[in-house]
Amino acid sequence: MNDPLKRSHEPIFWLLFGAGGMLAAMLGAMLVFLLAFGVPSGLLPAEALSYTTMRDFAGNVFGKGFLFAVVALFFWHAVHRIFHSLHDIGIHAGLPARVLVYGTAAIGTLIAAAALLAIGF
Amino acid sequence: MSARRPYIRPMARWYLRDPFFIEYMAHEGTAVFVWLFALELLAGLVCLALGEAAWNGFLAWLDWLPAQIANGLVLLMLLYHGITWFLILPRTIPPVRIGHARLPGWVLSAAGMMAMIAASAVLATGAWLLARGGL
Amino acid sequence: MKPQTKTVAVLRYRPEQDKEPFWQDYEVPFAEDTSVLAALNYIKDELDGTLSFRWSCRQAICGSCGLMIGGKPRLACKTFLRDFEGKVTVEALAHFPIERDLVVVMDDFIAKLERVKPWLMPREERAPEDGEYRQTPQEMSLYEQFAGCINCGLCYAACPQVGLNPNFLGPGAIALLHRYNLDSRDGGSEERMKLISAELGVFNCTAVGYCSAVCPKIVDPANAVNVNKMNSARDYFFRFLPRPAPKGGCQ
């Protein structure tokens, strides 16, 4: 942090931020709609969110990959922006805050992976 | 002795200085809602892994009125995120050239928003087909 | 006929007597074609000879009259009193230290411009008898836009990240860096990459985009900064692989 010429490690977090931001921009709104209002609005049949349909979807390799990408990347996108916003509003948070904010994404990613593995193939 | 005494103006509340900055903070703020939605999806995944009873609990949460209101807000914020993401896209991606000419920014933004609509339609169709018993 | 007048409020700062800047109002006669720069010159000539500000060309090319006018970074010679309802506020460029009145300290900005090595570092040395370094119009069109910068500093006044972290290289210097990196005759990209990827480099940017919105020369510095994030990320992950040509793209 003290040497302004040191190589920044931001590329890792910036790429995750960008990928998550793009995915959320493309699909985020529709995902919220389908999950929360798909059935009530009548767009989706009632069985769309049934236990069997969702287990089948999460059991499929592609379904698993999709769910994992969405949850993990949305987290990484969000924490990167939130961390920079803290800086923007004058909270020049150091390493502990960084660990705390990005940590939620890391833990979220791990839990998502564990849940998807537990669901099995 | 030098009479120089450069004055450095404070940065406090800079984001209220210009409407451009207020909009910037607003679209950066959507990240909080993306985070909340990721958390909601994660909770759903965990419930799904725990079994049918837990999953039905998650469905009950989705039906609960306060949760519906919260999800309505999340929906608006993700929509705003999508629109603003594509509005700044011309600044963030390498220029697209057709022959010599650089495509104007609004073309890239419009293409992005069109892709957003198309991808959302594909997703909705996929979900519908899935509910009907497979693709 | 009595000429119309307009109130011009100027943020004054005289280091030898003022603890901090203060606003001072002047009544200035104006017509359709009165620029803010003309108004400042009127104030200095007719009302208050102690007012300090920089200017030279009066035609938006020397880059010395950048000010916050109506709260936004603008060139005083390209901004007109007729476009403002009521009072016009004029303040030194944001994010720069105020030297005196509307004059800011540019030293740090100039140092950043120098830092990006804004000159051609030839890919191969040539003797005069080998002839010029040639370039096609297509090759030139790649960087032409970024060569339009007049170093007015408006983008620095528009960039909150410059204000929050004075170490950040900033939009203008990175646009200048990009201009040389894109030049087919230049071989210095790799050397400049260190700067792009450093703590003071492109990742301070949060894509606010205001720099490009205020640029009087449509340079689009935000694009230069953000394109280099991708370049830096590529360098970050592939730096241990053998490199292909010293410079890609511009053959």
Ligand code: FES
């Ligand atoms: S006086 Fe030269 S740019 Fe305005």
